[in-house]
Amino acid sequence: MSKATIREFRSEDLGRIVTLWDATQVPGREPVYGLSEVLASCHADEAVVAVGEDEDVLLGAAVGRAAHEQGWIVYLGILPEHRSQDLGGRLLDALERRLAAHGIGTLCSLVPSHQPEALAVFTDSGFALEHELRYAERRIPVQGRDIALLRDLGGRILPRGHWDAVGGMQKEKELLERRLVMPLARPELAERYGVVPPRAVVLFGPPGTGKTTFAKAVASKLGWPFVEVFPSRLGGDPAGLAAALRETFSRIAELEKAVIFIDEVEEIAAHRKGDPPSPLQGVTNELLKIIPDVREQSDRLLICATNFIRSLDSALLRHGRFDYVLPIGLPDDAAREAIWSRYLPGEVATAVDVPALVAASAGLTPADIEHAARRAAQGAFERAALDEDGTEHRALATEDYLQALRSIRPTVSEEVVADFLEDIDALGRM
Structure with a gap:
């Protein structure tokens, strides 16, 4: 079975939406929104569709509208023979990205109680069930002005399934989930037991072992924006690398939440030595000043990755800067x-x-x-x-x-x- 492609709704899809609607209705049961409302929202609001190799047939569709600070899902339908695929979650993610541009804060849906399979799609995609009306809500991680700021920083929201897509490596995944994800995702429970959520960690291991993949997986699991800082790109700033690094972190601090990732951190934080000091020593000093600032901010996680942990400046690895120094080895x-x-x-x-x-x-x-x-x-x-x-x-x-x-x-x-x-x-x- 070919992998479905998600794209935006086109006017020529209107008849296909009707066909999909007919194929997904339960006889004798009234839908929350009628066909006329769905078709109207396809034109006036936001809609995405899933297609296979044959674009004449829609495998699924998600339609929504923005109302003040809430986005409402008007229709989510998937052909019965394709419900085993992860189409529902992918359609919801694509629709959320389009509705987020309207400044909404939550994405909501009313799901009929006679459609447990539809309800499962929402709960599997991170929606929380509210009240007896089967009201499903998912908080959008980036809202309002943060959308433009995240775009300027080169950051993004990663697909929610990224964590589960990391096959194997159960030892590493369990360690990251227990040490990083759980305290950050459940801060009230962590506080009750005196656990301080981590603010900065180092991932180390041989080249190519997936440290970047794991950093992205953590951001995906938390549902936080992922911002990768590239020192090599900042080096061209007229103010210098150290000043550009400080400015970048100041802008990241304006985001409500963020996982900040610096790969190959040894390039800017190697052992300081030599007389006179090298230009990079000033960058290392700046990074040492930035880390305490990050640690004072809630809903932040700085992840630094290195292939050569022995080359890092000893001051960087002292207790109080990084909560954990975690190994990532070769794939099992x-x-x-x-x-x-x-x-x-x-x-x-x-x-x-x-x-x-x-x-x-x-x-x-x-x-x-x-x-x-x-x-x-x-x-x-x-x-x-x-x-x-x-x-x-x-x-x-x-x-x-x-x-x-x-x-x-x-x-x-x-x-x-x-x-x-x-x-x-x-x-x-x-």
Whole structure:
């Protein structure tokens, strides 16, 4: 079954909306909003649709309108045969992004009690049920002026399913959820037990192990805006990197909530040494001043990632600046299986010996595995393209992938892995 594409409603979709409406109604039950209201909102308000390869058929649609500070979902419909897919959540996310531009603060829906499958779509997408009317509400993380500010900062709201999309790595996910997500998502419960929600953490590990992915997953799980700070881009500021860094964090402080991410932080926070001081020492000093400011703000989480934790300035890792220093290692068996499933074409996935590929890719990063998968696919494509006799071409097989794995050089050496394990004991703070 092909993956559905979400796009905005077009005028030529009107007849398809009617067909979808007919296919999603429960005989003998009155909907909350009638067809005429749905069609009117398609034109006058906001609407998104889901289509497959054949755009003549709508697989689903979500229609909503803004009323003062609330957005109301007028219609959410999915063809019965496609309800097993995560279309409902994706449609709601797409509709929310369009309604958020109207300055709404919450997204609401009235769901008939005779439609438990529709109710499940809302609860699975982060809506809270209110009262006996089955009133579902979800708070929009970015509202009003924060929308323009977030856009200027290059930030974004990540899909809510990003956390669940991280396959395997259960040890790392459990650690991040318990140490970071739970105290920040439930501050009242944390306060009751004397737990101070974290404000700044370091993720460390070999290159390509998914530290950025985990930072994004935390933001997705919290439902907070994700803002990545790129020191290399700030370096061109006429005022200098240190001043640009301070200005950027001052603007981020205006957001109601934020997960702030700095990758390869060692580039601006390496050991300070030398006489006279290097220009980067001023940047390191500025970062050391910024972290306490971030810690004083609620609903903030600064995540710094590094491939070389030993190179960080010792002052940066002292207690009181970062709450946790958490290791992120190479993908485990379950994670490698999830990565392989992402890159195996659907028509060959069932014929390939995935456990063999998982075993053969031990010690590889996600990028290594992606490279091997693409190399095997490219080889098969070239054989088919250059074969001019018109015979039926052999499909991709397990050996194609194993051969590709044998031909690549792992990103992470055994020496780097050994250093990483030592760093966990010496510098990790969990």
